[in-house]
Amino acid sequence: xxxxxxxxxxxxxxxxxxxxxxxxxxxxxxxxxxxxxxxxxxxxxxxxxxxxxxxxxxxxxxxxxxxxxxxxxxxxxxxxxxxxxxxxxxxxxxxxxxxxxxxxxxxxxxxxxxxxxxxxxxxxxxxxxxxxxxxxxxxxxxxxxxxxxxxxxxxxxxxxxxxxxxxxxxxxxxxxxxxxxxxxxxxxxxxxxxxxxxxxxxxxxxxxxxxxxxxxxxxxxxxxxxxxxxxxxxxxxxxxxxxxxxxxxxxxxxxxxxxxxxxxxxxxxxxxxxxxxxxxxxxxxxxxxxxxxxxxxxxxxxxxxxxxxxxxxxxxxxxxxxxxxxxxxxxxxxxxxxxxxxxxxxxxxxxxxxxxxxxxxxxxxxxxxxxxxxxxxxxxxxxxxxxxxxxxxxxxxxxxxxxxxxxxxxxxxxxxxxxxxxxxxxxxxxxxxxxxxxxxxxxxxxxxxxxxxxxxxxxxxxxxxxxxxxxxxxxxxxxxxxxxxxxxxxxxxxxxxxxxxxxxxxxxxxxxxxxxxxxxxxxxxxxxxxxxxxxxxxxxxxxxxxxxxxxxxxxxxxxxxxxxxxxxxxxxxxxxxxxxxxxxxxxxxxxxxxxxxxxxxxxxxxxxxxxxxxxxxxxxxxxxxxxxxxxxxxxxxxxxxxxxxxxxxxxxxxxxxxxxxxxxxxxxxxxxxxxxxxxxxxxxxxxxxxxxxxxxxxxxxxxxxxxxxxxxxxxxxxxxxxxxxxxxxxxxxxxxxxxxxxxxxxxxxxxxxxxxxxxxxxxxxxxxxxxxxxxxxxxxxxxxxxxxxxxxxxxxxxxxxxxxxxxxxxxxxxxxxxxxxxxxxxxxxxxxxxxxxxxxxxxxxxxxxxxxxxxxxxxxxxxxxxxxxxx
Numbered sequence: 001x002x003x004x005x006x007x008x009x010x011x012x013x014x015x016x017x018x019x020x021x022x023x024x025x026x027x028x029x030x031x032x033x034x035x036x037x038x039x040x041x042x043x044x045x046x047x048x049x050x051x052x053x054x055x056x057x058x059x060x061x062x063x064x065x066x067x068x069x070x071x072x073x074x075x076x077x078x079x080x081x082x083x084x085x086x087x088x089x090x091x092x093x094x095x096x097x098x099x100x101x102x103x104x105x106x107x108x109x110x111x112x113x114x115x116x117x118x119x120x121x122x123x124x125x126x127x128x129x130x131x132x133x134x135x136x137x138x139x140x141x142x143x144x145x146x147x148x149x150x151x152x153x154x155x156x157x158x159x160x161x162x163x164x165x166x167x168x169x170x171x172x173x174x175x176x177x178x179x180x181x182x183x184x185x186x187x188x189x190x191x192x193x194x195x196x197x198x199x200x201x202x203x204x205x206x207x208x209x210x211x212x213x214x215x216x217x218x219x220x221x222x223x224x225x226x227x228x229x230x231x232x233x234x235x236x237x238x239x240x241x242x243x244x245x246x247x248x249x250x251x252x253x254x255x256x257x258x259x260x261x262x263x264x265x266x267x268x269x270x271x272x273x274x275x276x277x278x279x280x281x282x283x284x285x286x287x288x289x290x291x292x293x294x295x296x297x298x299x300x301x302x303x304x305x306x307x308x309x310x311x312x313x314x315x316x317x318x319x320x321x322x323x324x325x326x327x328x329x330x331x332x333x334x335x336x337x338x339x340x341x342x343x344x345x346x347x348x349x350x351x352x353x354x355x356x357x358x359x360x361x362x363x364x365x366x367x368x369x370x371x372x373x374x375x376x377x378x379x380x381x382x383x384x385x386x387x388x389x390x391x392x393x394x395x396x397x398x399x400x401x402x403x404x405x406x407x408x409x410x411x412x413x414x415x416x417x418x419x420x421x422x423x424x425x426x427x428x429x430x431x432x433x434x435x436x437x438x439x440x441x442x443x444x445x446x447x448x449x450x451x452x453x454x455x456x457x458x459x460x461x462x463x464x465x466x467x468x469x470x471x472x473x474x475x476x477x478x479x480x481x482x483x484x485x486x487x488x489x490x491x492x493x494x495x496x497x498x499x500x501x502x503x504x505x506x507x508x509x510x511x512x513x514x515x516x517x518x519x520x521x522x523x524x525x526x527x528x529x530x531x532x533x534x535x536x537x538x539x540x541x542x543x544x545x546x547x548x549x550x551x552x553x554x555x556x557x558x559x560x561x562x563x564x565x566x567x568x569x570x571x572x573x574x575x576x577x578x579x580x581x582x583x584x585x586x587x588x589x590x591x592x593x594x595x596x597x598x599x600x601x602x603x604x605x606x607x608x609x610x611x612x613x614x615x616x617x618x619x620x621x622x623x624x625x626x627x628x629x630x631x632x633x634x635x636x637x638x639x640x641x642x643x644x645x646x647x648x649x650x651x652x653x654x655x656x657x658x659x660x661x662x663x664x665x666x667x668x669x670x671x672x673x674x675x676x677x678x679x680x681x682x683x684x685x686x687x688x689x690x691x692x693x694x695x696x697x698x699x700x701x702x703x704x705x706x707x708x709x710x711x712x713x714x715x716x717x718x719x720x721x722x723x724x725x726x727x728x729x730x731x732x733x734x735x736x737x738x739x740x741x742x743x744x745x746x747x748x749x750x751x752x753x754x755x756x757x758x759x760x761x762x763x764x765x766x767x768x769x770x771x772x773x774x775x776x777x778x779x780x781x782x783x784x785x786x787x788x789x790x791x792x793x794x795x796x797x798x799x800x801x802x803x804x805x806x807x808x809x810x811x812x813x814x815x816x817x818x819x820x821x822x823x824x825x826x827x828x829x830x831x832x833x834x835x836x837x838x839x840x841x842x843x844x845x846x847x848x849x850x851x852x853x854x855x856x857x858x859x860x861x862x863x864x865x866x867x868x869x870x871x
Contacts, residue, residue: 020042021042026042038052053066054066150189153186153189153190154190156182156183156186157183157186157187157190157202158202160179160182160183160186161183161202161205161206161209163179164176164179164180164183164206164209165205165209167179168209168212168213168216171216171220171239173217173239173242173243173245173246174238174242174245176213176242176246177242177245177246177248177249180209180210180213180246180249181249183206184206184249187202187203187206190202190203210250210251213246213250214247214250214251214254217243217246217247217254217258218254218257218258218261220236220239220240220243221240221243221258221261221262222261224236224240225262225265226265237307240307241306241307241308244307244308244309244312245309248309259312259314259317262314263314263317263318263321264321266296266300266318267296267318267321267322267325269296270289270292270293270296270322270325271325273292274288274289274292274329276329276332276333276336281329281333282333282337282340283330283333283334283341283345283346283348283349284345284348286330286348286349286352286353287352289326290352290353290356293318293319293322296318297315297318297319300314300315300318301315313364313365313367313368315364316364316365316366316367316368317368319360319363319364320368320369320434323360323431323434323435324434326435327434327435327437327438328438330349330435330438330439331438331441334438334439334441334442335441338442341442341445342445343445343446343448343449346439346442346445346446347446349439350436350439350498350501350502353435353436353439354436354501356435357429357431357432357433357434357435357436360431361429361431361432364431366429366430366431369430433501433502436501436502437502437503439502440502440503440505440507443499443502443503443507443510444507444510446498446499447499447507447510447511447514450495450511450514451514453491454488454491454492454514454515454518455518457487457488457491458488458518458521458522458525458526461482461484461487461488461522461526462525462526464484465482465484465526465530480572480573480576480674480675480676480677481573481576481577481580482526482573482574482577484526485522485577485580485581486580488518488522489581489584489588492515492588495511495515496508496511496512496591496592496595499511500595504595504596504597505596505597505600506600508592508595508596508600509596509600509603509604512592512604512606516606516608516609519581519585519606519609519612520608520609520612522581523578523581523609523612523613523615523616527574527577527578527613527616528616528619530570530574531570531571531574531619531620531623532563532567532570532571532623534562534563534623534626534627534630562627562630562631563623563624563627565670568624568627568667568670568671568674569670569674571620571623571624572620572624572671572674572675573674574616574620575616575617575620575621575675575678575681576674576675576677576678578613578614578616578617578620579613579617579678579681581613582610582613582614582617585606585609585610585613586606586610588606589604589605589606589607592604592606617681621681621684621685621688622688624671624685624689625685625688625689625692627667628663628664628667628668628671628689629689629692629693629696631663631667632660632663632693634659635656635657635659635660635663636656636660636696636697636700637700638655638656638659639654639656639700639704640700640703640704642654642656642704644704644705644706644707644708644711644714644715645706645707645708645711645796647708647710647711647714648710649710650710650713650714650717651714653717653718653721654714654718656718657718657721657722657725660722660725661721661722661725664725664729664732665732665733668729668732668733669732669733669734671685672730672734682730683730683741683743683744686729686730686740686744687741687743687744687747689729690726690729690744690747690748690751691747691751693726694726694747694748694751694752694755695751697722697755698751698754698755698758701715701719701755701758701759701794702758702790702791702793702794704794705793705794705795705796706793706794706795706796707762707794707795707796709762709763712759712762712763712794713763715759716756716759716760716763719752719755719756719759720756722752723748723749723752723753723755723756726748726752727740727745727748727749728740729744729748730744754780757779757780758780758791758794760779761775761776761779761780761791762791762794762795766795766797766801769804769805769808770808772805773805773808773809773812774812776788776791776809777809777812777813785806785809785810785813788805788806788809789802789806792805792806
């Protein structure tokens with residue numbers, strides 16, 4: 001019996017081993033044969049299965065039914081396995097038979113394909129045999145057609161050459177033009193037969209006829225137009241007209257030579273009338289040159305306009321040659337009589353020349369010019385007047401704004417500027433500078449004259465500002481810029497446009513350097529030198545009715561350096577002018593780089609002038625800050641003179657706060673209204689003022705000693721009132737409430753919160769010392785030992801106690817630094833609470849401050865209530 005049990009266990013282990021499949025196989029089986037039967041699960045447990053079937057003893061009564069069902073299930077599984085095994089017995093044999101049948105079918109298909117290929121090759125050979133004769137006939141037809149065509153061309157060529165020779169002798173140019181073009185076209189077909197002597201001979205005869213025609217037509221034109229016996233008239237007009245069409249067919253050199261001869265023939269009279277030694281050749285008679293060519297072109301159109309083909313553009317060619325000749329002659333005569341040239345004469349000649357160039361730009365297309373000139377398009381010439389050029393109302397005073405795209409706008413008297421100048425594809429007129437280039441070598445005279453004009457202009461500006469002063473801003477004018485500034489830049493724009501008409505090279509660079517020199521002079525002589533100096537004036541005691549008698553007496557006796565309202569307006573006006581100059585100088589630099597030649601663009605650099613105007617702006621802001629800050633010094637001095645140790649009760653804000661507030665309310669609106677067009681610089685002024693005033697106020701706070709607890713409460717009330725005023729500084733006295741910039745608010749809150757924290761430390765009890773030191777470190781975590789000592793002096797701590805507290809503070813500093821870095825500083829939280837104007841008792845928040853006596857905390861709460869009431 002034991003042996004049987006062991007055998008059964010062995011067989012069970014083997015079955016369990018055989019029925020254990022890898023996880024991949026088990027997943028595949030579940031996907032193919034999904035089943036919810038517990039017997040099919042890979043983790044089947046017989047004990048659990050039996051317990052499921054018979055959960056209680058009472059269920060054992062059904063054991064026979066369960067056993068019967070299981071046996072039936074086993075029988076059904078055996079039957080299915082038997083059928084599957086029987087069905088797989090013949091599968092191998094059937095597979096081998098199917099494979100053999102497939103191989104036989106492939107062999108049969110291969111043999112059929114081979115048969116089809118053999119038949120196709122035989123069919124191709126048969127088709128070639130059939131079409132061999134057809135191809136021979138096709139080649140014969142093509143060769144025969146080419147031969148007939150060549151013979152026809154040869155016949156036409158031989159006949160055409162003979163006819164050309166006859167017509168040339170008879171001067172039948174109308175027929176020659178038609179026949180010659182046809183002969184040349186036919187001759188192109190014989191290019192590949194030029195090795196044949198007869199064809200080469202015919203080609204040489206055609207070239208000889210072309211040469212004879214060119215010489216003959218040239219002789220006909222010379223006979224008709226040149227000399228005293230010129231035969232041009234109604235009899236030969238038709239002949240010469242037809243000859244022009246023959247010339248179009250001949251070598252282009254024939255046409256160029258003929259046109260060059262004819263154009264020079266038309267300008268022979270001009271060369272004699274305006275020769276270098278003639279009186280009419282000088283610049284003051286330059287109008288006569290342009291009047292002559294206008295008459296000559298009108299006469300030519302009337303007499304010979306119908307003679308030449310329109311596409312020859314003879315009038316334009318005459319005009320272009322006139323321009324080239326005039327430029328050379330003017331250059332010679334100006335070089336010879338250089339000493340006689342003055343700026344008025346030079347500008348007169350430039351203006352008349354520019355007018356003429358603008359005229360021919362509208363009249364002609366420039367198609368005959370082989371190369372477009374590289375000179376900038378012409379604008380209207382300008383006059384040489386140094387009078388004031390203030391812009392019209394409601395228009396920008398900046399002459400270099402991007403929307404000023406019209407190159408003729410503001411460039412002269414506007415009488416002859418072309419509205420639509422014909423330009424080349426690159427945007428340049430081919431006639432731009434075609435004559436006026438000759439004046440470029442003498443532009444130094446113009447530049448020297450502009451140097452003198454700018455010097456006179458600056459002298460006049462200086463006299464005007466000394467005699468009239470700085471105009472105050474009124475009405476709807478919010479620019480607050482000196483008129484002389486706009487005059488200066490408009491004048492230079494005028495000069496720049498005029499100079500760029502003549503040259504975009506070194507003369508334009510020289511002119512810009514001249515203007516750079518006077519920009520510097522303008523910054524020094526007009527702006528910096530007119531900044532007012534701080535003068536001693538008795539300080540006003542107005543607005544101090546509620547201040548203490550000590551403060552009133554001190555403020556009445558003191559004298560401060562104070563700018564008057566007119567001087568403040570002048571400083572603001574100079575600041576706005578410097579800003580305008582700086583921005584316009586930058587735009588001027590961009591415009592110059594657009595106009596000047598590409599290789600000279602690096603030479604245009606006005607950064608030094610922009611820096612200079614920025615320096616003027618900084619000086620103006622610093623002067624305003626210094627004036628405003630200096631005027632607060634008497635009030636701060638009065639603050640230190642008050643008997644803080646004897647103050648017994650907290651009252652309203654002190655007199656020095658009222659004085660400072662009144663001073664700010666009096667001056668800030670004036671400065672703000674005069675800088676309304678320069679808001680960023682008013683913001684910069686406000687930031688600089690509070691950045692300078694708050695440290696001075698804190699320094700003055702340290703001097704208020706000894707300070708009792710009640711005095712510290714009064715100072716805290718005063719500090720909070722002053723903080724409120726400083727936060728409203730940008731919109732102080734304004735009817736429009738505008739939020740202060742975030743950077744400004746941050747500086748005020750940070751600085752004045754530090755002052756509040758100092759006073760709260762002063763108000764905190766000295767005992768126990770450890771709690772006092774911890775409270776200082778928490779509220780003023782960015783302070784050092786010197787600040788701690790100054791706070792001790794404010795409290796009136798004895799020297800011996802100060803040393804012990806300082807030693808304790810120095811011992812605590814490293815720990816406080818680590819805590820501040822980890823927690824972000826609890827003093828910062830206290831600062832934020834104080835900055836909102838609703839700070840709670842910072843002293844009572846410290847763990848050690850619970851030991852503070854009740855009267856101190858009650859006084860602080862009363863002070864906070866008083867501050868909230870005032871808010």
